[in-house]
């Protein structure tokens with residue numbers, strides 16, 4: 477990386493509600509081009525918000541991978557409302573202000589906090605500090621009844637993680653929730669970095685593959701056996717197309733053939749949890765409608781940072797699993813997932829998109845459980 481990236485974290489937000497900010501948005505977006513992609517319509521434009529909780533940072537290494545290009549590993553000190561916290565972060569030069577992965581690190585044998593470069597740290601794999609990872613893990617709660625119903629002593633749930641980065645999510649699923657995990661990362665150097673600097677281990681319970689995650693799923697679906705089905709598929713793929721700005725998952729993932737392959741490699745009672753950063757409301761609605769075509773039920777968690785929404789899709793009806801009293805797995809989840817994300821999971825009703833001459837999009841619910849006065853109607857009016 478020729479120039480060291482700025483240390484403050486910059487996040488994107490869509491302040492549509494503020495009319496003054498709305499007028500200036502196109503001029504201060506990090507990526508104004510993304511505002512004009514939807515057939516000449518002008519959807520909301522992401523606005524940079526300065527979130528400077530970084531006090532200082534120290535570069536650990538800069539290296540280059542064949543797919544992601546230059547990447548930076550750094551230790552940062554944060555000031556969280558007066559509380560000192562240290563984290564190790566991974567960023568790619570192609571999206572320098574985006575933290576791809578981060579993990580909490582704890583100072584070891586510290587005599588002085590003066591020089592960050594000389595401090596030694598150990599990784600804390602027991603907590604998730606990337607804002608959307610706790611909500612992603614909370615998403616697994618929709619199948620908690622199924623997991624709790626597994627009676628064999630030897631049962632261990634299996635997760636497929638598409639996009640490894642530093643591997644914080646994989647380590648957490650393994651250490652805190654006893655999952656066997658398969659991780660697929662397109663860049664072999666990122667995998668090396670995850671092992672060297674983020675403590676990811678390729679052992680009997682974590683299996684790592686350096687290849688394209690979408691191709692991996694498609695190939696697996698072609699040669700399927702019952703043992704290679706997953707209970708949870710966690711999708712955290714950033715888009716390599718920087719021209720559209722921050723966006724996840726990549727559009728290639730949302731093709732019907734890919735979603736059908738994902739469904740095929742999922743256990744009948746399994747769940748797919750996807751980190752999404754929609755670049756517009758319209759795109760998010762399209763994403764939802766694609767998932768509804770392939771999966772039985774769809775849920776969402778609003779991460780609350782005006783950026784990430786976690787989508788949760790199931791192959792079978794999970795019914796009122798969320799209202800059920802917790803068994804051992806749900807109780808464990810409640811213990812290890814910080815925040816109240818498990819209770820903020822919301823079902824997304826199936827919507828029909830109709831076209832009319834007078835109104836561009838008219839949406840109606842196909843789910844009798846939802847009337848026009850409920851959340852569905854809100855979603856409709858928001859999207860128009």
Ligand SMILES: C[S@@+](CC[C@H](N)C(=O)[O-])C[C@H]1O[C@@H](n2cnc3c(N)ncnc32)[C@H](O)[C@@H]1O
Nearest residue numbers: 577639640641642643644645661662688689712
């Ligand atoms: C946001 S990071 C994942 C962070 C990770 N969940 C964690 O716990 O730290 C996204 C990763 O997806 C990888 N990626 C992007 N597209 C991919 C693809 N098609 N197949 C596999 N990996 C991909 C990127 O190289 C990057 O390392």
